[in-house]
Amino acid sequence: MTTNPGDAFIWWEWITRRPGEIWERxxxxxxxxxxxxxxxxxxxxxxxxxxxxxxxxxxPITWIGNLLYTIPSLALFVILIPYTGLGFLTxxxxxxxxxxxxxxxxxxxxxxxxPASVTEAATAIGYRRLHRLWAVELPLAAPTIIAxxxxxxxxxxxxxxxxxxIGNGGYGAFINDGLNRRFSTPIVLGGALSILLAxxxxxxxxxxxxxxxxxxxxxxxxxxx
Amino acid sequence: xxxxxxxxxxxxxxxxxxxxxxxxxxxxLTIPQGQILxxxxxxxxxxxxxxxxxxxxxxxxxxxxxxxxxxHRSAKPHELRRxxxxxxxxxxxxxxxxxxxxxxxxxxxxxxxxxxxxxxxxELTDLLGLDxxxxxxxxxxxxxxxQQRVGVARALAADPPILLMDEPYSAVDxxxxxxxxxxxxxxxxRVTKTIVIVxxxxxxxxxxxxxxxxxxxxxxxxxxxxxxxLLAHPATEFVREFLGRERGLRRLGLRTxxxxxxxxxxxxxxxxxxxxxxxxxxxxxxxxxxxxREALDTILTSGQTRAVVCADxxxxxxxxxxxxAEALRP
Amino acid sequence: xNAIFNDLWGFISTADNWRGSNGxxxxxxxxxxxxxxxxxxxxxxxxxxxxxLAHLGKAPVLSVGIAxxxxxxPSFAVIALVLPISISLGFGLGFWPTCVALVALGxxxxxxxxxxxxxxxxxxxxxxxxxxxxxxxxxxxxxxxPHAMNVILTGFRISAVQIVATASLGALVGxxxxxxxxxxxxxxxxxxxxxxxxxxxxxxAMAMIVDFLINRVEGHLTGWRSRLR
Ligand SMILES: Nc1ncnc2c1ncn2[C@@H]1O[C@H](COP(=O)(O)OP(=O)(O)OP(=O)(O)O)[C@@H](O)[C@H]1O
Ligand SMILES: [Mg+2]
Numbered sequence: 001m002t003t004n005p006g007d008a009f010i011w012w013e014w015i016t017r018r019p020g021e022i023w024e025r026x027x028x029x030x031x032x033x034x035x036x037x038x039x040x041x042x043x044x045x046x047x048x049x050x051x052x053x054x055x056x057x058x059x060p061i062t063w064i065g066n067l068l069y070t071i072p073s074l075a076l077f078v079i080l081i082p083y084t085g086l087g088f089l090t091x092x093x094x095x096x097x098x099x100x101x102x103x104x105x106x107x108x109x110x111x112x113x114x115p116a117s118v119t120e121a122a123t124a125i126g127y128r129r130l131h132r133l134w135a136v137e138l139p140l141a142a143p144t145i146i147a148x149x150x151x152x153x154x155x156x157x158x159x160x161x162x163x164x165x166i167g168n169g170g171y172g173a174f175i176n177d178g179l180n181r182r183f184s185t186p187i188v189l190g191g192a193l194s195i196l197l198a199x200x201x202x203x204x205x206x207x208x209x210x211x212x213x214x215x216x217x218x219x220x221x222x223x224x225x
Numbered sequence: 226x227x228x229x230x231x232x233x234x235x236x237x238x239x240x241x242x243x244x245x246x247x248x249x250x251x252x253x254l255t256i257p258q259g260q261i262l263x264x265x266x267x268x269x270x271x272x273x274x275x276x277x278x279x280x281x282x283x284x285x286x287x288x289x290x291x292x293x294x295x296x297h298r299s300a301k302p303h304e305l306r307r308x309x310x311x312x313x314x315x316x317x318x319x320x321x322x323x324x325x326x327x328x329x330x331x332x333x334x335x336x337x338x339x340x341x342x343x344x345x346x347x348e349l350t351d352l353l354g355l356d357x358x359x360x361x362x363x364x365x366x367x368x369x370x371x372q373q374r375v376g377v378a379r380a381l382a383a384d385p386p387i388l389l390m391d392e393p394y395s396a397v398d399x400x401x402x403x404x405x406x407x408x409x410x411x412x413x414x415r416v417t418k419t420i421v422i423v424x425x426x427x428x429x430x431x432x433x434x435x436x437x438x439x440x441x442x443x444x445x446x447x448x449x450x451x452x453x454x455l456l457a458h459p460a461t462e463f464v465r466e467f468l469g470r471e472r473g474l475r476r477l478g479l480r481t482x483x484x485x486x487x488x489x490x491x492x493x494x495x496x497x498x499x500x501x502x503x504x505x506x507x508x509x510x511x512x513x514x515x516x517x518r519e520a521l522d523t524i525l526t527s528g529q530t531r532a533v534v535c536a537d538x539x540x541x542x543x544x545x546x547x548x549x550a551e552a553l554r555p
Numbered sequence: 556x557n558a559i560f561n562d563l564w565g566f567i568s569t570a571d572n573w574r575g576s577n578g579x580x581x582x583x584x585x586x587x588x589x590x591x592x593x594x595x596x597x598x599x600x601x602x603x604x605x606x607x608l609a610h611l612g613k614a615p616v617l618s619v620g621i622a623x624x625x626x627x628x629p630s631f632a633v634i635a636l637v638l639p640i641s642i643s644l645g646f647g648l649g650f651w652p653t654c655v656a657l658v659a660l661g662x663x664x665x666x667x668x669x670x671x672x673x674x675x676x677x678x679x680x681x682x683x684x685x686x687x688x689x690x691x692x693x694x695x696x697x698x699x700x701p702h703a704m705n706v707i708l709t710g711f712r713i714s715a716v717q718i719v720a721t722a723s724l725g726a727l728v729g730x731x732x733x734x735x736x737x738x739x740x741x742x743x744x745x746x747x748x749x750x751x752x753x754x755x756x757x758x759x760a761m762a763m764i765v766d767f768l769i770n771r772v773e774g775h776l777t778g779w780r781s782r783l784r
Binding site: 067166 | 631632723754
């Protein structure tokens with residue numbers, strides 16, 4: 001067991017001695033985030049398709065999404081433990097359920113924001129429903145959808161730390177460790193890394209969005225004559 | 226224009242769900258191949274609905290539509306639509322595709338080879354007088370008139386035999402509109418299509434159409450005929466009012482100086498007189514292509530009662546206010 | 556399923572579990588109280604500057620920054636950090652350290668939503684208000700705030716629900732609340748299932764009730780919007 005000389009708020013040496021552990025936790029944290037957001041996207045996309053096809057389902061789907069979003073993650077973890085035990089699956093179910101409200105809302109808003117004239121033109125040209133959704137509506141909705149994914153990813157990265165309480169955790173494991181030993185260095189480390197990861201992933205997704213939607217950046221230039 | 230019907234509507238009605246009165250009521254209409262037909266009428270009379278039924282964006286609630294000889298329910302809607310160009314009221318270009326890809330949208334659906342698409346785009350740019358430099362821009366980087374032309378190019382891309390246009394020129398200023406009109410007529414002269422054009426602008430209908438259909442509230446036909454017939458003999462008070470006050474002047478716009486020079490009723494021109502004798506230098510000049518309406522204006526503006534008709538710089542005759550008035554006589 | 560429900564019901568329906576300083580009643584009350592205090596303080600800190608900055612059109616970058624950081628801030632780390640800081644500063648544990656953490660977490664949604672809502676007031680609306688002779692404070696109170704009301708209230712609701720949810724973690728730093736059942740349950744090797752579930756269900760219920768109530772207020776205050784259609 002290490003001792004903290006002079007009770008410093010951050011003991012740098014403790015951190016620099018652990019590159020391997022930090023790397024492992026980073027991978028773990030990223031893994032949990034990517035799995036949760038990916039599964040969340042798949043489920044939300046399916047729900048969005050249903051909501052677009054059968055308009056009456058939008059209300060109930062939104063309601064359930066809001067409900068899942070409102071249940072505090074800690075409570076959801078615990079309620080799931082009797083069914084799915086302590087561990088990865090429980091954590092994932094809770095994380096995924098959190099993303100659905102954010103993602104469905106943005107997906108539906110994105111698709112609905114496509115001008116009717118454009119979808120009508122596509123139909124008139126001879127696009128079939130699914131093809132039109134894929135080739136016209138999806139690209140035009142992309143900025144809004146990716147904005148939703150960014151919010152979902154950043155939120156999930158924060159929540160992953162809490163899963164340390166049920167035996168997972170990524171960076172949360174540092175925080176939990178510090179909490180148990182009343183030792184500030186790992187808490188600061190875990191919190192700071194989590195923020196950095198969130199901002200990094202957010203920036204990355206923003207770049208993806210810019211690269212994927214070039215038409216949103218070029219505006220009307222001054223015309224000659 | 227003796228060819229078969231390209232589109233025919235037989236007792237077609239459309240009642241939208243939740244509405245009691247029909248938007249289109251037992252409409253019967255035949256559009257011969259190669260003609261331009263204009264649908265005019267007050268707002269909400271069912272013009273757009275009629276167009277949308279022709280390419281099955283809307284299903285009729287009663288009646289039958291035949292397109293190019295087939296009951297139009299026999300084809301799958303998306304296949305039917307690929308053979309019908311549709312220029313929608315709000316243009317509706319794909320904002321996420323370059324001008325080039327907008328124009329090739331149908332061609333990609335029809336799985337043309339890239340080479341063929343490239344070649345076709347060159348033809349279209351040429352046909353519509355588009356600047357090739359615009360091809361790689363996004364629609365938001367074009368002016369309204371340019372977007373309009375791209376919309377028409379997209380509709381014409383697969384060389385569909387039929388073109389439906391819903392108020393295609395409502396968003397452009399009168400100068401550009403006039404230009405686009407003559408462009409459309411030139412295009413039509415080169416690649417003959419069956420065109421249905423919806424418009425609020427009676428002058429536009431008169432300029433472009435072979436046949437004009439005036440629709441009334443409730444989706445019924447008030448009168449159908451050539452522009453000349455409509456202007457000369459409006460069937461009802463409604464049509465008279467709709468055509469506006471300047472019916473005589475508008476009719477003059479339909480004929481050219483050349484047409485009345487050649488007409489046998491030109492008896493008032495003394496055959497023995499040489500044009501030179503009758504045409505002092507201070508008279509205004511018109512050509513055989515000048516519409517009568519413009520010729521009349523030219524004469525009135527010059528302060529005289531006649532003008533010289535020239536061809537290739539040669540004086541070939543003259544035209545007087547009486548000649549013009551006579552042209553309107555039945 | 557049934558066994559789980561029986562555990563839960565068994566714990567909740569035992570009168571003894573409700574009484575005393577560690578009882579459900581006391582903990583629920585403590586939970587609500589700290590959430591209320593933290594929400595009020597967060598609102599007091601976040602609302603006025605957001606309103607003024609947005610009205611003046613100043614610091615748009617700051618508002619985006621606060622929004623992003625706020626979302627990226629892991630609540631677990633913020634609460635956990637309170638422990639060593641508070642101890643090293645000699646404040647001890649309990650109410651105030653937890654409350655400070657909750658306030659920190661509650662500020663961003665209120666600030667961001669107030670800022671965006673007010674900043675997005677259509678320029679024409681503002682011009683019109685000026686045009687009929689309103690002063691700056693009048694423009695804020697009579698035009699911008701009503702116009703942004705539902706966005707502002709949404710931010711307030713997100714904040715409050717987040718605070719109620721995170722207050723559970725206060726149990727980790729010595730504040731007795733509904734979260735204590737969960738933390739105690741998790742800490743026991745037997746995982747005292749009845750306590751765990753009771754805590755979780757009560758926390759979830761409280762968050763949903765708070766969400767529902769603020770939603771009702773929201774609907775009430777912005778009723779004019781629904782009548783626009
Ligand atoms: N999807 C719809 N559902 C219900 N009613 C409709 C729908 N589309 C059109 N209508 C009604 O049908 C009638 C005809 O509409 P249509 O769009 O064909 O008019 P229009 O002649 O094109 O008018 P405008 O010149 O204003 O474009 C109108 O009364 C309109 O309100
Ligand atoms: Mg219309």
